Amino acid sequence: MAANLTPQYLEAEEEYRRAKTAAEKLAALKKMWVELPKHKASEKLQADLKTKMSDLRDEVENEKAGKKKGGPSYKFLKQGAGQLVLLGGPNTGKSSILAKLTKAAPDIAPYPFTTREPSIGMMDYEDVRLQLLDTPPITADVMEPAVGEIVRACSAAILTVDLGDDDGPFAIEPVIERLAGVRKELVAELPEDGGEPTTFYIRTLVLGTRIDMDGASDRLDMVREILGNRFPMLTVSLETGEGVAEMRKAFFDLLRVMRIYTKSPGKSADMTSPFTCPIGSTVSEFAGCVHQDFTDKVKSARVWGTGVFDGQTVGRDHVLHDRDVVELQV
Secondary structure, eight states: OOOOOOHHHHHHHHHHHHOOSHHHHHHHHHHHHHHSOOSGGGHHHHHHHHHHHHHHHHHHHHHHTTOOOOSOOOOOOOOTTOEEEEEESTTSSHHHHHHHHSSOOOOOOSSTTOOOSOEEEEEEETTEEEEEEEOOOOOSSOOOHHHHHHHHHSSEEEEEEETTSTTGGGGHHHHHHHHHHTTEEEESSOOTTOOOTTOEEEEEEEEEEOTTSTTHHHHHHHHHHHHTTSSOEEEOOTTTOTTHHHHHHHHHHHTOEEEEEEOOTTSOOEEEEEEEEETTOBHHHHHHHHOTTHHHHOOEEEEESTTSOTTEEEETTOBOOTTEEEEEEO
16 A cells, blocks of 8 residues: 655655755654544654654754763664563662573672663463563663654654652652653553644653562552552562462563464464464465565465464465464465
């Protein structure tokens, strides 16, 4: 399906190509955003425009302030079903979560700001793997510049709060506010209309740690009072193991992906290494997950799974379900 770009969009795109300064480029991108038809075929283009606008907005603001971006830059190759970023104030258990769920060995100590640089690990969940990124702590006064770019690169976020400390509930709002200040908005669900084009929205789960500590239930009530219904919440004790299994499942569910298994004609399905794609993906969209060249080439598929009889032939627009087995026909 074509994006059907308008003459006004193409004119703004030409302005962007001719632009010399960051401010001129940003102005042209904003025109392109306004003129871009908003539908499924243009979703990738919408995402690209939002990323470019966010980058240029930062550049323009830094130029106005007479400074350049500082601090190291971190980029991690995406692996597995998706990337989850661990966010929170000092000593909220982020590094302990990473160590518990993965083979990573981050520095862990009972004092603030132990985590100086991002750490990464792979978490197993049933037959898929998820990538977890631990980040330096955020307070009302401190946030490493790299944290914002890491958030934007990730699929979803885990916002941690220490339920074993009386100050824990009050440390969560500064994290949300500091990220919002650099246009990284933590939300329960992504805006249906795409939201503000220069803001990056990331689906977020609030995770209360040390639920086994005295007074933790009272502090959890306080967190709920502070946040209201803004985010889904889960609690865990890494010490006793309470909630760890639920945490693994919640992390996977937060990615909003489904597992699809493939098979070749006349052969058994490979049930060991599923592909993951967004929930609600069609046969053609799944084909693009297998290989980008397959998106337009696939004509139909045979499917074993939900809503079909075994081996039923379906068209390109058939919507797949979690754990379906698919034999693509190109």
